[in-house]
Amino acid sequence: MKVLIIDDEKSIRLSLRVALGKLGVKIFAVASGEEGIEIFRREKPDISIIDVNLPGINGIEVLKEIRKKDKNCIVIMITYISEVRLAVEAMKLGANDYFTKPFNMEEMKESIEDHLKYIKKSQELSDQGEENKTEIIGKSKSIQNVKEIAKKVGNMLYDTFILIQGESGTGKEIIAKAIHFNGIRRNKPYIALNCAAIPKNLQESELFGYEKGAFSDAKQQKKGLIEESNGGTLFLDEIGDMDIMLQAKLLRVLQEKKFRRIGGIKEIAFQANVIAATNKSLLKEIENGNFREDLYYRLNVVPIYTTPLRERREDIELLINYFISQYNKSLNKSVKGITKEALEICENYEWRGNVRELKNFVERVMIFQEDEWIDVENLPQNIISYESTKDSNAFIGSNLESVEMEMIHKTLQKNNWNISKTARDLGISRVTLRRKIEKYSIHK
Ligand SMILES: Nc1ncnc2c1ncn2[C@@H]1O[C@H](COP(=O)(O)OP(=O)(O)OP(=O)(O)O)[C@@H](O)[C@H]1O
Ligand SMILES: [Mg+2]
Incomplete structure (x- = not known):
C-alpha cells in the first residue's frame, strides 16, 4: 500500500515518514501540490495526506484534482486551527x-x-466477490425457478429471510452463494456457520461472540459471526442441527435486529440477509421437538426447495459437460465430452447423492480419462450395472413364468428374432426355446 504526503514543512514530512514507516507502507513525500499531483498520477496511492497551505496550487485544488481522477482513494487534509x-x-x-x-x-x-x-478489507471482499461468482447450472424448470428467486432476493435492497430445503447434494450452498455473490451484497461479508460441524456447546459463542472475561477461556473480546456478517449475508447451514436453546436466542436476534455479545451489556444493531439451509425435514423436527416452530416461520419468508437430480434428468447432460470443462482446466486435460450411449446410462442412474455424486463421478472419470470422449467403457461399474439391477428389482414379486416369458421376448427382440442367437444368449437349446415360445405364445 502507498501513502502520499504533500506538505511544504520539512519537519512534518519527516515525522510523518517516521510514524507511518512502522505501518509497512510505501511512502512518497513531496513539498508542492504540482509534484503531489504528478506522483498521484503515477503511483495511485491508497491514502494521500495533504496540507491545505501549499506554495503554488493549494491543497484544496490538489484535492479537487485527485477526486477527478479517483473517487475512492482516501484523502486526509491538514490545516491550521484558524482555517477550520x-x-x-x-x-x-x-x-x-x-x-x-x-x-x-x-x-x-x-x-x-x-x-x-x-482498504485491505474492502479489497479482500472485492477479490472474494470475483472468485466466488457462482454459476447455477441447469435448464429444468425447478432450476430456472430457483435462479429467478436467487436473482430477485440477491438484488433486493432490504434484508430478508430465506430457507433452502432439499436433499443432500442438491445445491443448497451454491444457491446461498449465488444469492450473495451474484447480487448487490457481493462486496459485503458472506459469513457461514455450519451447525452440524460445530459442537452444540460452542455454537453460541461462534454466533454471538464474547467480551473479555465472559468465561474463563475468554482472554480477549471476540466478535461473533452475527456481528461479522453485518451488512452482508449470514448463512446458517444445516440449521436443523442448531442447539434448541440457541434457536430461541437466534429468534430474538432476528426479530429485534440487535444482539449482545456473551458477557456484554451493549446492544449491537444487526442487519443482514439471513439464509438458512437444511436437508432435514424441519416440519418433522418440529414434531419431534428438535426445532422451534416460531423460528421455522421466521426463517421461511422466502422458501426455496431444491429438487433431487433424479427428478430433473434433463439437467444431467449440462452438468456433466460443465464439470468436464472444469476438470479439463484443473487437471489440464482436453476431454471433448461424453458419448450419447454413456450419457444415456448416466441419465438413467438414480444419483442418490445428487449433484455432489455426479460431480465426484465426473472427477473420478476425468482423472483416468485418456480418450477424447467419455464412453460406456470409461464409466464405473456401479453406474453401468445399475440398469440391470434396476430391471431385476422390477421382477421381484412377480412369478417365475412371467419373468421367463419377458426375458425370452426381450432377447428375441434384441436379436431380431434370430432363434439360434437367442438360444445361445439364454443358454438353452433351440428346441427348448421353440417349445417355450409356443408355451407362452410369444410373437412379434
Ligand atoms: N446447479 C448446480 N450447478 C453447478 N454446480 C452445482 C449445482 N448444484 C450443485 N452443484 C455442486 O454440487 C456440489 C454439492 O452442492 P452443495 O454443496 O451446494 O449441496 P448441498 O445441498 O448444500 O448439500 P448438503 O445438504 O450435503 O450440504 C457442490 O460442489 C456444488 O458446487
Ligand atoms: Mg450444504
Whole structure:
C-alpha cells in the first residue's frame, strides 16, 4: 500500500515518514501540490495526506484534482486551527478526514492504520466477490425457478429471510452463494456457520461472540459471526442441527435486529440477509421437538426447495459437460465430452447423492480419462450395472413364468428374432426355446 504526503514543512514530512514507516507502507513525500499531483498520477496511492497551505496550487485544488481522477482513494487534509473553514470546504469536496496543526502524531498514525485496515478489507471482499461468482447450472424448470428467486432476493435492497430445503447434494450452498455473490451484497461479508460441524456447546459463542472475561477461556473480546456478517449475508447451514436453546436466542436476534455479545451489556444493531439451509425435514423436527416452530416461520419468508437430480434428468447432460470443462482446466486435460450411449446410462442412474455424486463421478472419470470422449467403457461399474439391477428389482414379486416369458421376448427382440442367437444368449437349446415360445405364445 502507498501513502502520499504533500506538505511544504520539512519537519512534518519527516515525522510523518517516521510514524507511518512502522505501518509497512510505501511512502512518497513531496513539498508542492504540482509534484503531489504528478506522483498521484503515477503511483495511485491508497491514502494521500495533504496540507491545505501549499506554495503554488493549494491543497484544496490538489484535492479537487485527485477526486477527478479517483473517487475512492482516501484523502486526509491538514490545516491550521484558524482555517477550520477550509477544512469544512475540503470535507464537502470529498476529503475523508482532517487534522489541525499541530497534531498528535500518534493519533494520525492510528487514523491511517484504520484507513489501511478498511482498504485491505474492502479489497479482500472485492477479490472474494470475483472468485466466488457462482454459476447455477441447469435448464429444468425447478432450476430456472430457483435462479429467478436467487436473482430477485440477491438484488433486493432490504434484508430478508430465506430457507433452502432439499436433499443432500442438491445445491443448497451454491444457491446461498449465488444469492450473495451474484447480487448487490457481493462486496459485503458472506459469513457461514455450519451447525452440524460445530459442537452444540460452542455454537453460541461462534454466533454471538464474547467480551473479555465472559468465561474463563475468554482472554480477549471476540466478535461473533452475527456481528461479522453485518451488512452482508449470514448463512446458517444445516440449521436443523442448531442447539434448541440457541434457536430461541437466534429468534430474538432476528426479530429485534440487535444482539449482545456473551458477557456484554451493549446492544449491537444487526442487519443482514439471513439464509438458512437444511436437508432435514424441519416440519418433522418440529414434531419431534428438535426445532422451534416460531423460528421455522421466521426463517421461511422466502422458501426455496431444491429438487433431487433424479427428478430433473434433463439437467444431467449440462452438468456433466460443465464439470468436464472444469476438470479439463484443473487437471489440464482436453476431454471433448461424453458419448450419447454413456450419457444415456448416466441419465438413467438414480444419483442418490445428487449433484455432489455426479460431480465426484465426473472427477473420478476425468482423472483416468485418456480418450477424447467419455464412453460406456470409461464409466464405473456401479453406474453401468445399475440398469440391470434396476430391471431385476422390477421382477421381484412377480412369478417365475412371467419373468421367463419377458426375458425370452426381450432377447428375441434384441436379436431380431434370430432363434439360434437367442438360444445361445439364454443358454438353452433351440428346441427348448421353440417349445417355450409356443408355451407362452410369444410373437412379434
Ligand atoms: N446447479 C448446480 N450447478 C453447478 N454446480 C452445482 C449445482 N448444484 C450443485 N452443484 C455442486 O454440487 C456440489 C454439492 O452442492 P452443495 O454443496 O451446494 O449441496 P448441498 O445441498 O448444500 O448439500 P448438503 O445438504 O450435503 O450440504 C457442490 O460442489 C456444488 O458446487
Ligand atoms: Mg450444504
